[in-house]
Amino acid sequence: RFKDKVALITGSSQGIGAACALRLAKEGANIILNGHKFDERGEKLISEIEAMGRKAKFITADISDVNAVIKLIKEAALTFGSLDILVNNAGLEIKSDFLKVTEKDYDTVMDTNLKGVFFGIQEFAKYCKRKKRNGVVVNMSSVHEEIIFPHFAAYCISKGGLKMLTRNLATELAPLNIRINNVAPGAIATPINQALLADKKQLQKVVRNIPMGRMGKVEDVAGVVAFLASDDAAYVTGSTYFVDGGLTYHYEEQ
Numbered sequence: 001r002f003k004d005k006v007a008l009i010t011g012s013s014q015g016i017g018a019a020c021a022l023r024l025a026k027e028g029a030n031i032i033l034n035g036h037k038f039d040e041r042g043e044k045l046i047s048e049i050e051a052m053g054r055k056a057k058f059i060t061a062d063i064s065d066v067n068a069v070i071k072l073i074k075e076a077a078l079t080f081g082s083l084d085i086l087v088n089n090a091g092l093e094i095k096s097d098f099l100k101v102t103e104k105d106y107d108t109v110m111d112t113n114l115k116g117v118f119f120g121i122q123e124f125a126k127y128c129k130r131k132k133r134n135g136v137v138v139n140m141s142s143v144h145e146e147i148i149f150p151h152f153a154a155y156c157i158s159k160g161g162l163k164m165l166t167r168n169l170a171t172e173l174a175p176l177n178i179r180i181n182n183v184a185p186g187a188i189a190t191p192i193n194q195a196l197l198a199d200k201k202q203l204q205k206v207v208r209n210i211p212m213g214r215m216g217k218v219e220d221v222a223g224v225v226a227f228l229a230s231d232d233a234a235y236v237t238g239s240t241y242f243v244d245g246g247l248t249y250h251y252e253e254q
């Protein structure tokens with residue numbers, strides 16, 4: 001579905017971002033990988049993507065830094081001659097009781113999960129307009145754009161902000177032929193959930209709340225990202241697709 005397309009996936013050294021990179025490459029895209037630093041994980045992904053016959057490059061950039069994000073988009077567009085798909089995947093969470101949240105922690109979460117995404121999309125939209133090219137944006141939101149998560153207030157408002165950003169931009173960017181949607185993963189087995197995965201009791205509790213009875217796999221998320229990035233979703237914009245095994249709207253028997 002992505003022959004001759006170029007996709008930038010932020011925060012793609014590991015976890016969901018890496019799975020998205022591999023999935024889009026498998027379907028034909030050339031890939032711009034991104035992360036704080038280039039290491040053996042990036043090297044391995046580049047080899048895997050090149051083994052599929054696609055091109056791949058890793059561009060280091062801190063997504064919480066607006067100037068770095070703008071530079072990243074510009075460089076990504078020059079690397080393989082175009083930029084067609086932007087997957088805003090980089091994100092983080094910091095657990096803290098509300099009474100103890102510091103301004104620094106708040107800024108780290110908001111700047112990475114929302115501010116960097118906001119200005120990344122702005123730069124991508126400027127590029128699409130200048131080049132008269134269509135564009136697709138997929139934001140990695142979370143079920144917590146919808147449901148609460150005690151002790152993660154900043155994370156929840158960052159993803160809640162992404163929800164409204166996507167709803168707004170679907171309208172503002174439609175005249176430029178740019179589609180934008182959110183994917184909202186539930187509990188996915190990635191390094192972000194390391195503590196949970198190591199705690200059997202807590203893990204059982206989480207899985208009990210998931211109607212499908214299991215954690216999600218990174219491939220479950222990547223498949224939906226690929227759908228939204230593709231022309232199969234040509235008439236889809238401003239939506240959130242939940243990839244959560246039924247978690248968000250589940251009913252608990254009393």
Ligand code: NAD
Nearest residue numbers: 011015016036062063064090091142185187188190191192
């Ligand atoms: P992860 O921690 O495995 O991967 C996140 C990646 O983003 C890491 O490689 C990290 O280095 C990178 N990153 C973080 N801050 C960055 C920055 N400032 N600049 C550049 N790169 C940065 O986590 P994951 O589970 O793969 O999460 C990916 C996305 O999915 C995040 O936005 C997260 O909020 C979202 N999400 C994950 C889950 C889940 O259960 N795993 C659930 C809902 C939403």
